[in-house]
Amino acid sequence: MTELTDLTLSQALEQLRARAVSAVELTRAVLQRIEQTDAALGAYLTVTADRALQDAEAADRARAAGDERPLLGVPLAIKDVFSTAGIETTCGSKILRGYKPVFTATVVQRLYDAGMVMLGKLNMDEFAMGSSTENSAFQLTRNPWNLERVPGGSSGGSAAAVAAGLAFGTLGTDTGGSIRLPGAFCGVAALKPSYGRCSRYGLVAFGSSLDCPGPLARTVEDVARILQVMAGHDPLDSTSVTQAVPDYHAALAGGVKGLRIGLPKEYFIAGIQPEVEQAVRAAVARLEALGAQVVEISLPHTDYSLPVYYIIAPAEASANLARYDGVRFGPRIEKGEMWPTYKATRSLFGAEVKRRIMLGTYALSAGYYDAYYGKAQAVRTLIKQDFDAAFKQVDVIATPVAPTTAFKIGQNVDDPLQMYLADVFTLPASLAGICGLNVPCGFDEAGLPIGLQLLGPAFGEDVILRAGYAYEQATDWHTRRPVLRNEA
Ligand code: GLN
Numbered sequence: 001m002t003e004l005t006d007l008t009l010s011q012a013l014e015q016l017r018a019r020a021v022s023a024v025e026l027t028r029a030v031l032q033r034i035e036q037t038d039a040a041l042g043a044y045l046t047v048t049a050d051r052a053l054q055d056a057e058a059a060d061r062a063r064a065a066g067d068e069r070p071l072l073g074v075p076l077a078i079k080d081v082f083s084t085a086g087i088e089t090t091c092g093s094k095i096l097r098g099y100k101p102v103f104t105a106t107v108v109q110r111l112y113d114a115g116m117v118m119l120g121k122l123n124m125d126e127f128a129m130g131s132s133t134e135n136s137a138f139q140l141t142r143n144p145w146n147l148e149r150v151p152g153g154s155s156g157g158s159a160a161a162v163a164a165g166l167a168f169g170t171l172g173t174d175t176g177g178s179i180r181l182p183g184a185f186c187g188v189a190a191l192k193p194s195y196g197r198c199s200r201y202g203l204v205a206f207g208s209s210l211d212c213p214g215p216l217a218r219t220v221e222d223v224a225r226i227l228q229v230m231a232g233h234d235p236l237d238s239t240s241v242t243q244a245v246p247d248y249h250a251a252l253a254g255g256v257k258g259l260r261i262g263l264p265k266e267y268f269i270a271g272i273q274p275e276v277e278q279a280v281r282a283a284v285a286r287l288e289a290l291g292a293q294v295v296e297i298s299l300p301h302t303d304y305s306l307p308v309y310y311i312i313a314p315a316e317a318s319a320n321l322a323r324y325d326g327v328r329f330g331p332r333i334e335k336g337e338m339w340p341t342y343k344a345t346r347s348l349f350g351a352e353v354k355r356r357i358m359l360g361t362y363a364l365s366a367g368y369y370d371a372y373y374g375k376a377q378a379v380r381t382l383i384k385q386d387f388d389a390a391f392k393q394v395d396v397i398a399t400p401v402a403p404t405t406a407f408k409i410g411q412n413v414d415d416p417l418q419m420y421l422a423d424v425f426t427l428p429a430s431l432a433g434i435c436g437l438n439v440p441c442g443f444d445e446a447g448l449p450i451g452l453q454l455l456g457p458a459f460g461e462d463v464i465l466r467a468g469y470a471y472e473q474a475t476d477w478h479t480r481r482p483v484l485r486n487e488a
Contacts, residue, residue: 003165004026005166006165007168008168009168009169009225012026013225017068023055024053027053027056030119031047033165034047040142041142041160041484042139043158043166044120044157045088045138046088048118049120052117052118052119056117067115070114071116073115075117075167076168076170076171076226078108079124079158079171080122080124081128081203081206082202082204083204093137094350095329095330098330104202106201108171108202111226119166123136124157124158125352127206128154128206129356131152131181132150132156133154133182134150135153135154135352137350141157143160144482145406146447150185152182152406152422154173154178155170155172155173155179155216158170158179159188159190162216169217170216171214171216171230172214172215175206177402177423180451180453184440184453187482188218189217189222189223189440189468189478190438191216191435191436191464192212193214194459195210195239195458196240196433197212197241197435198230198231199234200212200237200239200240201240205316206320210430212430213230215227220437220469221469224248224251224469225248225249227461228245231461246461251463255291256467256470256471257290259292260295261293261467262295262296262297262394263296263397264390266299266300267400272403276400276405276450278442279442280400283398283441286474287398295394297394298386299383304383305383305427306423308376308379310420311363311372313356314356317360318356326345333348352416363376380431380432383432384431384433386432387434391460395456395463396456400450401426402425402451403422403424406449407422433458434457434458435455435459435461435464436464437454437456437464439451439472441477442477449477
C-alpha cells in the first residue's frame with residue numbers, strides 16, 4: 001500500500017473528495033513524517049502543527065457541509081519569505097528572528113481562502129540570496145536524494161519538503177532562479193510565473209523588479225492547481241496585472257502536436273555536465289516524438305545575463321534592505337544612540353547579504369549610477385528583446401535548468417562566483433519577466449535529479465504547463481521518490 005505522504009496533491013484531493021481519507025488523517029500523516037525525517041533534512045524552520053490540525057478539522061467540517069473549495073484540506077507549506085500573520089517570518093535572517101507580521105501575503109491568503117491546511121514555514125537562503133540554502137542564518141537543508149548534497153536555493157526548503165513528502169505542495173519565490181533551481185536539484189515540478197502574474201504583496205522584498213512567487217509540487221498538474229489559486233490581480237500590488245487568469249487545469253490536456261519548441265544554442269555550452277545535456281536533449285527528442293516541432297534558435301545576449309543580474313538585483317536589494325534598522329522589525333541591538341544602534345543591529349546580516357548591499361550601494365552611488373545601473377537596465381532590454389524575437393518563431397523554449405546536478409554541501413560556499421554560476425540558465429528569463437517551469441527529466445550517475453527548463457512568453461504559463469504535462473504523461477521520472485536514510 002502506498003503511504004498517504006507518497007500521494008501527489010491531485011491524488012490527495014481526489015481521495016478527500018471521495019471521502020476515502022479525511023483532512024485530519026492526511027495532516028497527521030504529514031506531521032508524523034515531518035517529525036520522523038525533518039531533523040535530518042532541515043526543510044522546515046517552523047512547523048505549525050496545532051494550527052495545521054485545526055485547519056484540517058475545519059476543512060473536514062466544511063466538506064461535510066458541501067464545501068468544494070479547490071485546495072480544501074490539502075496540507076501545504078510556505079517559504080519563510082512570505083509574511084504570515086501571527087506566524088514567525090524570518091526570511092532566513094537573524095535580523096528578522098522573532099518577527100511576527102500583522103498581515104498575510106496575498107498569495108498565502110488566497111491559499112487559506114481556498115482551504116489549505118497550513119503546515120509551516122520553510123528554510124531558505126537569507127533574504128533569498130543564494131543557490132544552495134547554505135546562506136540560511138539558521139540551518140542547512142539537505143537534498144532528500146543525497147544528504148551530502150545541497151537542495152538548491154534559495155527556495156531549498158520548499159523543494160526538499162515536496163521531494164521528501166513533507167508537504168503536498170509549497171510556495172517559493174524566484175528572483176533569478178530560486179524556484180526552478182531547487183526544483184531541478186530535488187526533482188520536483190516548479191514554476192516561476194511571469195512577473196506580475198502573482199501578487200508580491202507581503203513578500204519580504206529582494207529585487208522588486210524580479211521577485212515572483214510560485215508553486216512547487218510533485219507534478220505539473222499539482223503546480224497548475226496551486227497557480228490557479230495564487231494568480232490574478234491584487235489591488236495591493238500595482239505591478240500585478242489585470243489580465244484574465246486562464247483555466248490552467250483545462251489547458252493541460254492539449255498535448256504538444258504542432259507546438260514549436262526552440263533550442264537556444266547559447267544554453268548548450270562547454271562546462272555543462274554531460275549527463276545534464278544528454279537528459280535535456282533526450283527530453284526534447286521525446287517531445288518531438290509526441291508531435292512537437294524542434295527549431296534551433298539563438299538568444300545572442302544570454303552571456304550578459306549574469307553580470308546584468310548582479311548589478312540590478314543587488315541594487316534593488318540594497319534599497320529594500322535599508323528598512324532593517326532595529327526600529328521597525330525584528331530584534332534591536334540597543335547602543336544608546338541612533339547610529340551605533342543601527343550599526344550593531346545591521347551586523348546581524350550574514351556575509352552574502354552584506355556583500356549584496358555593498359555591491360548594490362556602489363552601483364547606485366552618484367557618478368557610478370549611469371555606468372552600472374543605467375547600463376545594466378539597457379542591456380536587460382536587449383535580453384528581453386532576444387526573447388520577444390524568439391517567441392515570434394517558437395511557442396516554448398527548452399533548456400537545462402542548471403549546468404550541473406546538485407553540488408556537495410560546502411563545495412561553493414567560499415567561492416561566490418562559482419555559486420552565482422548555478423543560475424546562468426535561469427537568470428535570463430528572470431530579467432525578461434517571462435515564465436519558466438522545471439520538469440524532472442532524468443538522473444545522473446550519482447542518482448541526482450536533472451531538470452528540463454521550459455520557458456514561455458510573458459503570461460504564457462498555460463503553454464509551458466501543457467508541454468510539461470505532456471512530457472510528464474510520457475515519462476515516469478516524476479513518480480520516483482527518494483529513499484530517506486531512516487527508511488532504507
Ligand atoms: N541565486 C540567485 C541569487 O542569489 C537567485 C536567487 C533568487 O532567485 N532568489 O540572487
